[in-house]
Amino acid sequence: MAESTERVxxxxxxxxxxxxxxxxYQCGSVISTVPDRHGFLGGSQYSPERKxxxxxxxxxxxxxxxxxxxxxxSLFMTTNYRKVRERCRKGxxxxxxxxxxxxxxxxxxLMNENPNLYQELIKRPGDPKYIEDIKKDLHRQFPHHExxxxxxxxxxxxxxxxxxxxxxxxKVGYCQAQAPIAAFLLMHMPAVQAxxxxxAICDKYLVGYYxxxxxxxxxxxxxxxxxxxxxxxxxxxxxxxQKMEPILYMTEWFLCVYTRTLxxxxxxxxxxxxxxxxxxxxxxVGLVLLKGCLGRASLTKQCPTTYETLQVLRNxxxxxxxxxxxxxxxxxxxxxxxDFEYEHQRQMLKKKNKDQASLSTTxxxx
Numbered sequence: 001m002a003e004s005t006e007r008v009x010x011x012x013x014x015x016x017x018x019x020x021x022x023x024x025y026q027c028g029s030v031i032s033t034v035p036d037r038h039g040f041l042g043g044s045q046y047s048p049e050r051k052x053x054x055x056x057x058x059x060x061x062x063x064x065x066x067x068x069x070x071x072x073x074s075l076f077m078t079t080n081y082r083k084v085r086e087r088c089r090k091g092x093x094x095x096x097x098x099x100x101x102x103x104x105x106x107x108x109x110l111m112n113e114n115p116n117l118y119q120e121l122i123k124r125p126g127d128p129k130y131i132e133d134i135k136k137d138l139h140r141q142f143p144h145h146e147x148x149x150x151x152x153x154x155x156x157x158x159x160x161x162x163x164x165x166x167x168x169x170x171k172v173g174y175c176q177a178q179a180p181i182a183a184f185l186l187m188h189m190p191a192v193q194a195x196x197x198x199x200a201i202c203d204k205y206l207v208g209y210y211x212x213x214x215x216x217x218x219x220x221x222x223x224x225x226x227x228x229x230x231x232x233x234x235x236x237x238x239x240x241x242q243k244m245e246p247i248l249y250m251t252e253w254f255l256c257v258y259t260r261t262l263x264x265x266x267x268x269x270x271x272x273x274x275x276x277x278x279x280x281x282x283x284x285v286g287l288v289l290l291k292g293c294l295g296r297a298s299l300t301k302q303c304p305t306t307y308e309t310l311q312v313l314r315n316x317x318x319x320x321x322x323x324x325x326x327x328x329x330x331x332x333x334x335x336x337x338x339d340f341e342y343e344h345q346r347q348m349l350k351k352k353n354k355d356q357a358s359l360s361t362t363x364x365x366x
Contacts, residue, residue: 088276107196121164175210177255221246235294292320
């Protein structure tokens with residue numbers, strides 16, 4: 001099971017051809033062949049050119065509120081977390097996003113506690129196996145961004161961040177899905193901050209996701225599928241009828257935290273909430289995508305086989321993944337903390353019973 005799971009993950013992360021790499025998952029939008037000033041193809045999902053939809057005076061007010069909050073961070077987090085969450089859901093102003101993300105995930109605290117560790121780690125040689133794997137993956141990360149075109153400084157920074165993490169947490173080492181996360185962080189902050197954010201995300205938010213066998217990912221896929229039954233029975237029945245294991249469609253979503261799936265503006269909003277509220281946001285986005293793509297009979301009729309179903313899930317229509325529509329649907333989901341906890345405990349119990357049954361069978365055959 002572990003070997004087949006890892007193969008699925010590798011196929012998901014490496015499946016695109018070189019020609020497809022420049023336009024992965026464009027979400028149904030029309031893609032221009034002329035690169036913008038950042039090196040992205042015009043209209044592509046990763047273009048950081050943001051639509052100005054919020055009035056400047058509103059942005060300015062939000063910036064001032066965030067600055068006050070960041071200057072009194074511990075107080076807000078301990079006494080008024082709801083206000084922090086509310087402001088994250090509205091969207092963090094770009095001018096303060098670096099500081100906000102660092103504080104939200106705990107990267108700032110880690111950096112303060114280990115002021116010189118990153119510089120020490122990048123001077124070490126690292127495990128040759130991980131070094132080779134990292135080098136192979138560098139050119140695949142946002143290949144049209146000005147930071148990551150061939151031999152650009154960003155590639156060297158990305159290499160150092162990934163190598164440093166593989167040394168710091170040698171038990172996990174390096175997984176391909178860490179690379180787009182690290183690259184995405186480097187677009188927003190210097191390497192040392194990106195490194196400590198990566199550490200926090202891998203070791204606190206996504207614990208077990210990058211381990212051998214991907215058992216945590218498989219369990220969370222089962223939780224996602226169980227929650228889908230509540231959120232969208234139509235989508236649930238369709239996937240069950242086609243006998244599609246969650247690992248087939250949610251691997252890249254969860255491992256890469258949607259950095260290779262959503263339009264740029266939507267990624268930012270999802271991450272604002274993800275770093276504040278945790279992994280449940282990853283589940284909620286997945287549920288919105290599944291419901292949006294397969295939640296009506298008219299949609300499932302267009303997906304008679306597994307092939308068509310995977311195609312639509314890997315290329316969600318633009319109206320589903322557009323920033324405001326996506327955030328609105330996430331917040332509309334009728335799921336409580338208790339719902340998440342119940343499904344988590346239920347899947348843990350199912351796994352325990354399955355392991356015990358397997359052990360009994362093995363002992364009986366001995």
